[in-house]
Amino acid sequence: MQGMMIARAKELLQDGTVNRVLGWQAGEFAYDITPAVFETAEELDAGFVYNAFCGNNLSKYLIKETKKDGKVLVFLKPCDTYSFNQLLTEHRFDREKVYAIGIPCEGKTSGEMLKAKGVSGITGIDEDGDSITVHTVYGDQGFNRSDVLEERCLTCKSKKHVAYDELIGEDGEVLDSHRFDMVAKLEAMTPDERFAFWRSQLSKCIRCNACRNVCPACSCEKCVFDNPESGIAQKAAADSFEENMFQIIRAFHVAGRCTDCGECSRA
């Protein structure tokens, strides 16, 4: 897949269809992938990767990238195409300046997921179909891909691309996901239990804003939380009320605009 993507990107750079490629770049370890912009074939060869750890949704970067001259090639996983469309309806970027290639996704995993399984000292990772072998300084460990999927991928709603200029690989179907199972469970609780549940969850929040900044629906020029005139500007949550408040307001702002891309749960 990575090879096909690089080859196609090179072609498009070559024939002048696009000027830049928005993709992923390898990091220090096997799993710390960073979104990156590539401008030449050499850069693509040197740095472009696509593997099970390329979870980042690139659609939000289009806001910034389309402000520049020329056209940008972007690779979109099925869930990313939903955010792509949402950004488009909100006029957040110029469609003319984007060439979108849909790429298949079998669910993503992350370093965090492996670490949650107790893996530490990772020196390398091999993928082979559904099995993942992690090499660590403490010895090798094998996993089934399905056991270390990111939380959002467990409730994947669709493997179908809803926006693209071309596809690499097969398009999938909209899935019958279980994304509201947890909601149903919560709804069955009493208000007291629910409140306790949310307090415990929200007290973990360190108000680092990662969820907001990674969210493709949160693309305001100036967020109300950063605007001293809004009356609710906060940097770090001062108390439990503000922890609640941030999450309530953010949830309200993205209501109806959220595309279930799950970037927030990843962040």
Next chain:
Amino acid sequence: MLKISLSKIQDLFAAIAADEALYIPADHAGQPEFMRWEAGMQMADALNTVRSAKDFFFPQTENLVTFKMQGQKIDIIDPRSETEDFVVFGVRACDVRSFSILDRVFLVDPVDSYYENRRKHGTIVSMACSKPAETCFCHSFGIDAAEPEGDAVCWKTEDALYIRANTEKGEKLIEKLRPVLEEADDAPVKAQQEQTRAIQEKLPLNSFTTEKFGGDVLLKVFNSDKWASLSEACLGCGTCTFVCPTCQCYDIRDFKTGSGVQRFRCWDSCMYSDFTLMASGNPRTSQKERFRQRFMHKLVYFPANNDGIYGCVGCGRCLSKCPISMNIVKVAKCLEGEL
């Protein structure tokens, strides 16, 4: 060297908590965090907590002063009451070092009395690492994960916890705990230390160093054209600054309570667009500049003003928490090529 069997560790905690607050790393809704010990609370095994231990001395939010209005009268209330004595147990070597870095900021003239007050009342019991992770690079800053600093230091082996005092404060604490501890040979500790150091040799960041940034490189680094591509993916979320044990920027804000004003400070982040916001705007206008500020501060400005000490302890939190996996190691590696 003293020790206590792991099976009796709760007795140790109880002894500490008898007359002061005790915080240990424990499970908080699925994440390791420092929590106030209550009878029965188990110590988490995780290498490091999500948030660093700087919270104890430099909390995320802290009330500075309260103004209360009653009719024409304004009362100014200092919310500080004498902080109770507390013990932070199980701090890793990297976090312990971060305190001395924070001290260089908060305890130099003018002394930050809020920080100082907490620092005075806190005793740090560190915990040596035995299972460092791939994201660890504390040794790059001369930190020995197997021999941490702190008022007292612990080693946890299969069956026992070994403890030794480093400072007067530590002596005092151990004196108090003497009844539950027993004398021990330090051979198992030595063995564990050797083993830990051997593992460190194998870690991917073992050879990572920031020494090239120590010299007169300020303008060279500052003007590097690599910043643009390095910061390209940065979301400006501030996660790195909030989990960082050495980030010390804060913002002072006023909260109108309806009957007055509560002035408080809270962590700020150089990644934010309203960081160091002035009437004229933010001097760092783009994310590239804000991104650069963070790494320049840690790698160049801080050592330049602090006897060559870097503003990083290699705890690796930013490596694992950054949503786009951009971090100080990648930045330093990319830039060092230019030096």
Next chain:
Amino acid sequence: MLEVANIREQCSWIHKDKATATEKAIILGRAAIAKVQLNAPLTAGESPVVKRALVIGGGIAGIQTALDIAEAGFDVDIVEKQPTIGGKMAQIDKTFPTLDCAACILTPKMVECSQNEKVHIYAYSEVEEVKGFVGNFTVKIKKKARYVDENKCTGCGDCTTKCPMKNVPNEFNLGLDTRRAVYIPFAQAVPKVATIDPNYCNMLKNGKCGLCAKVCGAGAIDYKQKDQYIEEQYGAIVVATGYNPIKLDKFEEFGYSLSKDVVTSLELERLMNAAGPTGGTLLRPSDGKHPHTIVFVQCVGSRDTSGCGKPYCSKICCMYTAKHAMLIREKYPDTEVYVFYIDVRTPGKNFDEFYRRAVEQYGVHYIKGMVGKVAPRANGKIMVQASDLLMDEQLHIEADLVVLAAAIEPDKSARPLATMLTASMDTNDFFTEAHPKLRPVESPTAGIFLSGVCQGPKDIPETVSQASAAAAKVIGLLVKDKLTTNPCVAHCNELMCNGCSSCERVCPYGAITYSDKEFRMPDRTTQLRRVASVNPAVCQGCGACTVACPSGAMDLNGFSNSQIMAEVDAICQK
């Protein structure tokens, strides 16, 4: 700067305990002070006025409004969806309480419309789209294809007698007789122009025939005619869309679908009209015989809370039924007339006297009670079962004709029109007025006025007075060269605007538009950004956009976010 703390109606008048009331008054005062501190000077804007009015609907309401506006010297257009203006009044035989002939008083007004150079009639046309705001509406009108050139047709009617398609139900006579596929609705139609019904015309359907073109001396027939779209600017719009009787299929008990001799009151009007299907002689539709016993049923679907009909009183039925009963007894004294009623409502000048005459002078049998069942018999008679509530007895009447006073409802075109005009409607699809008592002919949407039954059931005299009132309001608007606009409007902080269109989608007035503007960014670069701007002439200040805006860039003058929050704070303060 002004803010009002409502300590009378909302405090001292309701709270008996002085101490708590005083405490509340202080809090309300504190809230008002908190708000007034954040007040900013409000300045009203100005917008020009297009000196032309549009009247939607060409019934008596629309005609009267148009004539009054034209009288004041302003151009006015009437849009009528039927081939002719005239509306329901043209179908009515006589009017109450004077019993003069409807056509005799209506048709001169119709003619006046066609001859007044200030009035322009778009007959057989519909409103397609409305944009703009008070003083400056842009309306797209669809002129449906008549397949007859209006300018050439002389209205001679030759085609309407030669057309071979003879069995087209004549809607003007409510289907009681037939017309041809090419037709002029009635003799006094305005414009008096033939129309080809594309649903029946053989030429249009199958391309065979073409007879009308052959007989037309003026060469006016044009089978290739297309719908035309006209765009016009108006300063004011009057809605006069009128009404229809409701469909009676939900009222099985009255047997409307079972017998031809169960008719609605409007059908009776046609049966009694000299230009109607029976030439003015009252005959049973089934066998053409004279009816000798006639039963009128009142409130069919009116004041009905069962859900089948309408909850409101249709207002005109009591009077027209009295009129019908009286006319029948006058013309055919051998006929027994029974009227079943819940109440007889006769508010209006000379109305009660009129009803008393029907009862006392003409001997109409008024029976308080409801008809339970109407069942046609094999012998052609209709069995009416009813209860007489005053005598407390069951009645069985063998009738020849049953007349149902069907409730009236707003025309079906009103609802989509209201959406286009952003004028509000009630749950019965009547247009709501800006104030039920003090602004009865204005819609809450500025520049939209109401005339006739589209606002609520009313009779002809009331309709005409309202029509003139609406005209007066329109004239009052059109004489102004400029309008001052409401200063409490929304405004957008362009620096924070994302251009996401959230506000545009919720704005009921289309007051928000977007444009790409160049901005100088803090890093000294120039960026092109899509930002919203509010047209203060259009914005009514509801504030929907301020809440829809995710970044808080939209705010409302006079009710700003910070002001309302200051009020909240002041109220909640201890």
Next chain:
Amino acid sequence: MPEVNAYKPKIVAFCCNWCSYAGADLAGTNRLNYPADVKIIRVPCSCRVNPMFILRAFQRGADGVILCGCHPGDCHYTTGNYYARRRMTLLFSMLDYLGIEKERTRVEWVSAAEGAKFAATMNEFVSTVAALGENKRLEDLRCKE
């Protein structure tokens, strides 16, 4: 005699200028009594009420918030009350989802002619909220001192 230390809930009522605010005036003109705990904030339309205002009220120590608008279909601005209804349904169910008692929040349609309904609604709402007691879950302790 009123009880001296009886719990007095703090109720914020957002009232549409065109209907319920006038309805409240009518209640006043008719001397219809309702608890003084209710404080009214006038807004041009129910759709002007930002969910933020409601959270703000709870933060500042309100125990209940009620939003009064025109009956569906009667909005002075055509559709404002529909927006308000949708937004509040969402907000209230979200608060409910978070474990904040849904009885503390309400949307009610009160026309300018319904002074009696206004008073009755307020009486009923105040007693419901009073029964729940103080709002402890969405308050900001800093505002209580």
